[in-house]
Amino acid sequence: MSEGLPILEIEGVFKRFDATQALQDVSLSLRRGEVHGLVGENGAGKSTLIKIMTGIYPADQGVMRFDGEEYLPHDAAHAQSQGVAAIYQEPSIFPDLTVAENIFIGHQDRGWLVNWKAMTSEAGDILRRLDIDTDPSMPAVGLTVAGQQAVEIAKAMSLDTRVLIMDEPTAALSAHEVDRLFSQVRHLKEAGVAVLFITHRLDELFATCDRISVFRDGEHISTRPRADVTEESLVREMVGRDPSEFFARSEHPEGEVMLRVDSLDLAGKFADISFEVRRGEVLGFAGLVGAGRTDVALSLFGIHPADGGSIELEGETINITSPHAALAHGIAYLSEDRRGLGLSLNQSVSANITLATLVRYTTRMGLVDREAEQADALALSKRLDIRTPDMETPVENLSGGNQQKTMLAKWLNAQPKVLILDEPTRGIDVGAKADVHKYIDELARSGIAIIMISSDLPEVLAMSDRIAVMREGRLRAIFDKKEATQERVMESAVGVS
Amino acid sequence: MRPDRIKELTLLGIIAGSVIVFGLLVDGYLSGRFFNRVTTSVVIVAILAAAQALVIFSRNIDLSVGSTVGVAAYLTADFLASNNWANPVVAMVIAMVVGAVLGSFNGLLVAYGKVPAIIVTLATLALFRTLISLYSGGANVLAGDLPDWVLGFNNVTLFSIAGFDLRLVFLITLAVVVILQWSMRRLRAGRRLYAIGSNPDAARQASLAAPRLIMFSFVGAGGLAGLAGFMFMVRAGTISATAGSGLELEAVAAAVVGGVSIFGGSGTIVGAFLGAILIDTLELSLVRVPEVSEFWRDAALGVLILAAVILDATLQRRFTRRLTREVRGPDAADRQTSQVAMSTVTEGGIGDA
Numbered sequence: 111m112s113e114g115l116p117i118l119e120i121e122g123v124f125k126r127f128d129a130t131q132a133l134q135d136v137s138l139s140l141r142r143g144e145v146h147g148l149v150g151e152n153g154a155g156k157s158t159l160i161k162i163m164t165g166i167y168p169a170d171q172g173v174m175r176f177d178g179e180e181y182l183p184h185d186a187a188h189a190q191s192q193g194v195a196a197i198y199q200e201p202s203i204f205p206d207l208t209v210a211e212n213i214f215i216g217h218q219d220r221g222w223l224v225n226w227k228a229m230t231s232e233a234g235d236i237l238r239r240l241d242i243d244t245d246p247s248m249p250a251v252g253l254t255v256a257g258q259q260a261v262e263i264a265k266a267m268s269l270d271t272r273v274l275i276m277d278e279p280t281a282a283l284s285a286h287e288v289d290r291l292f293s294q295v296r297h298l299k300e301a302g303v304a305v306l307f308i309t310h311r312l313d314e315l316f317a318t319c320d321r322i323s324v325f326r327d328g329e330h331i332s333t334r335p336r337a338d339v340t341e342e343s344l345v346r347e348m349v350g351r352d353p354s355e356f357f358a359r360s361e362h363p364e365g366e367v368m369l370r371v372d373s374l375d376l377a378g379k380f381a382d383i384s385f386e387v388r389r390g391e392v393l394g395f396a397g398l399v400g401a402g403r404t405d406v407a408l409s410l411f412g413i414h415p416a417d418g419g420s421i422e423l424e425g426e427t428i429n430i431t432s433p434h435a436a437l438a439h440g441i442a443y444l445s446e447d448r449r450g451l452g453l454s455l456n457q458s459v460s461a462n463i464t465l466a467t468l469v470r471y472t473t474r475m476g477l478v479d480r481e482a483e484q485a486d487a488l489a490l491s492k493r494l495d496i497r498t499p500d501m502e503t504p505v506e507n508l509s510g511g512n513q514q515k516t517m518l519a520k521w522l523n524a525q526p527k528v529l530i531l532d533e534p535t536r537g538i539d540v541g542a543k544a545d546v547h548k549y550i551d552e553l554a555r556s557g558i559a560i561i562m563i564s565s566d567l568p569e570v571l572a573m574s575d576r577i578a579v580m581r582e583g584r585l586r587a588i589f590d591k592k593e594a595t596q597e598r599v600m601e602s603a604v605g606v607s
Numbered sequence: 608m609r610p611d612r613i614k615e616l617t618l619l620g621i622i623a624g625s626v627i628v629f630g631l632l633v634d635g636y637l638s639g640r641f642f643n644r645v646t647t648s649v650v651i652v653a654i655l656a657a658a659q660a661l662v663i664f665s666r667n668i669d670l671s672v673g674s675t676v677g678v679a680a681y682l683t684a685d686f687l688a689s690n691n692w693a694n695p696v697v698a699m700v701i702a703m704v705v706g707a708v709l710g711s712f713n714g715l716l717v718a719y720g721k722v723p724a725i726i727v728t729l730a731t732l733a734l735f736r737t738l739i740s741l742y743s744g745g746a747n748v749l750a751g752d753l754p755d756w757v758l759g760f761n762n763v764t765l766f767s768i769a770g771f772d773l774r775l776v777f778l779i780t781l782a783v784v785v786i787l788q789w790s791m792r793r794l795r796a797g798r799r800l801y802a803i804g805s806n807p808d809a810a811r812q813a814s815l816a817a818p819r820l821i822m823f824s825f826v827g828a829g830g831l832a833g834l835a836g837f838m839f840m841v842r843a844g845t846i847s848a849t850a851g852s853g854l855e856l857e858a859v860a861a862a863v864v865g866g867v868s869i870f871g872g873s874g875t876i877v878g879a880f881l882g883a884i885l886i887d888t889l890e891l892s893l894v895r896v897p898e899v900s901e902f903w904r905d906a907a908l909g910v911l912i913l914a915a916v917i918l919d920a921t922l923q924r925r926f927t928r929r930l931t932r933e934v935r936g937p938d939a940a941d942r943q944t945s946q947v948a949m950s951t952v953t954e955g956g957i958g959d960a
Contacts, residue, residue, distance in 0.1 A: 185814065186814075187812070187813060187814035202806060202808060202812055203806065203809060204801075204805040204806045204809055204810075204872070205805055205806065205872070206804075206805040206868075206873040207798070207801060207802055207805060207872075211798060211802075215798065215799070215802055215813060215815070216813035216814060216815060221795075222794055222795055223793050223794060223795065224792075224793055224794070224795055224797075224798055226793075247609075249609070249610065
């Protein structure tokens with residue numbers, strides 16, 4: 111066995127998307143039979159690297175070598191046939207087909223016919239070898255996420271996979287299932303497979319990995335054997351971007367409490383969330399993707415109302431059961447999912463801006479007053495500097511930054527008391543980002559209480575008056591601007607003890 | 608047991624049950640005559656149900672089968688009227704080729720044009736029908752102009768036991784069902800068709816050559832609709848431009864009653880066939896019960912379709928729950944707080960790594 115020798119080498123890879131340099135001169139080498147951990151903040155370039163490794167995106171520059179030969183996958187199936195496969199948090203299986211078919215579909219090399227007997231027994235062999243207790247002749251429809259992942263691991267084994275990428279595979283698993291997954295990973299390791307293991311959980315990283323690499327802002331920062339890594343050293347390397355590139359908030363007096371949330375609960379999503387936001391204050395919500403920040407926001411906006419706890423607005427207890435109720439109380443939510451939830455893409459800029467407040471433009475006849483609608487839309491688009499040919503242009507024709515501003519305009523038009531911004535600057539260019547920061551500051555000064563969820567640590571630090579940090583559905587800390595540093599916030603977010 | 612098998616056996620049980628009930632209600636019901644009537648009348652819808660299932664498996668639908676039946680029946684009859692030498696095999700091949708050509712038109716637009724099947728086939732439902740109207744100029748092909756074998760074909764009996772006939776048309780239908788069932792189960796292409804309907808995104812990721820397979824399934828469905836057109840011709844004799852109208856809905860109904868999931872991915876050809884038999888048996892039986900008016904016969908069909916869909920959904924849920932219990936460990940809940948990690952948020956999007 112040529113154990114320990116590199117199987118996949120990545121050298122000098124660059125990748126750029128519009129305004130964002132997603133990967134910059136990244137080099138990484140995976141060895142046979144090693145479990146290689148990969149960590150980094152959201153946006154560090156991990157997912158982009160996976161997509162390049164599995165042939166979903168081409169690299170702009172740089173080379174990859176597989177077993178010494180140049181490796182240029184042109185799609186996921188091609189990468190698989192070369193021996194590189196990936197398993198994601200949400201596996202993609204065929205629910206109606208049997209487990210055995212799921213393992214072998216796409217690469218049964220038995221000619222025209224399906225040999226059910228051979229297929230089922232081979233699938234059984236692979237599952238047994240991995241200690242997976244699943245009947246290969248049953249349809250996959252009833253499998254849990256863990257079971258589905260196990261099927262994907264079995265599929266990878268049947269494909270003679272040499273490099274297996276696991277992208278946050280434990281995010282949806284119970285502790286018991288995680289243990290089983292780890293034992294499957296050990297089987298893979300013994301078989302000489304190189305596993306690239308991506309996770310946000312430091313304990314898992316230390317429990318499984320032989321080497322750990324850190325990415326930050328699209329750059330490869332370090333690769334070290336596990337023994338040379340501590341939780342503190344990881345956090346230090348994960349953070350460290352200079353916040354000075356950001357707009358500086360102006361000084362302002364402290365206002366009275368606008369929104370008070372007390373022990374908010376939602377089963378399976380978050381528990382015991384208590385905080386308050388003042389008039390004119392920006393409360394940042396930091397944490398890793400999946401920590402439950404968006405779930406809290408969706409509860410406050412009435413999309414998934416909380417099971418327990420109370421919400422007070424200007425000293426009065428309110429009950430939010432629907433987005434309609436939230437808006438009536440003056441709580442607005444700017445979704446992180448701009449295309450899915452935030453905007454009606456094929457509708458015009460003006461229609462989007464007035465969508466949430468259409469009642470205001472409705473005449474006694476029940477018709478929409480188009481002139482008033484247009485006038486308000488125009489005023490807001492001027493104020494926010496939305497660059498569009500005219501108010502009737504469909505939003506989908508605008509750039510990401512201008513779409514984001516349109517969404518902001520929509521909620522400003524609702525004249526909210528509390529505005530929840532979820533990843534307000536994700537995926538938009540630097541100029542638009544600076545604009546959005548400026549408006550957030552203006553809005554706060556006009557007396558609105560703002561909750562800003564952001565996975566961009568320097569952004570949270572620069573824009574917030576206080577910073578709440580969530581991890582695994584709970585509020586772990588609230589820092590004052592003065593005491594917050596990137597390291598302290600990141601330590602709370604990943605759970606360094 | 609596989610859920611598909613459970614569905615098939617359930618249907619068989621329902622068919623047997625309703626035959627017994629009607630046997631008790633209606634005098635002289637359980638006779639060779641009734642059996643022969645069902646087995647000859649069911650062939651058209653049974654073949655169309657199999658055709659429909661073939662496209663529904665991959666999450667598509669073919670609403671044009673009724674019009675395809677019409678075109679195939681008319682063109683074949685027209686050919687026979689001026690070529691009296693032609694034998695049944697030649698006629699059948701012509702009908703199936705006509706159907707396959709029409710099906711390939713649907714297939715091209717759905718598989719490569721990426722237009723939803725329901726739209727494409729709704730359009731071709733009308734287009735194909737217009738085609739015969741134009742071609743026929745409103746004239747019928749008369750039974751008297753057809754070769755002599757045509758009108759007798761429906762009653763060709765291979766053997767008969769105590770008045771129960773095995774008719775040739777029914778045997779052909781059985782052969783179609785058996786061959787298709789075998790193909791869907793044993794051919795790789797068949798399994799891939801199920802896979803495409805079960806999860807189109809995953810099928811794309813696995814490079815299952817979806818467009819080509821979908822194209823084939825529409826060509827196959829068209830060819831089968833052509834065969835049904837032949838069956839229509841031998842039954843009707845005189846063929847008008849409206850031949851086969853409305854059959855598309857009967858075909859969809861039979862497939863759905865037969866447990867073919869309208870969302871693709873599950874169901875069997877045998878199931879669709881049994882669905883057709885159940886509907887036909889009920890229709891022909893209810894006629895024998897004088898208390899049931901024609902209006903209520905339609906309602907009975909509607910109720911049957913809804914019952915089938917509800918039963919299907921219930922079975923599916925049961926099955927899912929049972930399997931989930933088997934696979935889940937006893938301590939699945941011990942990390943509840945960690946489960947929150949799976950929120951609606953996923954890392955991704957342009958520029959976000």
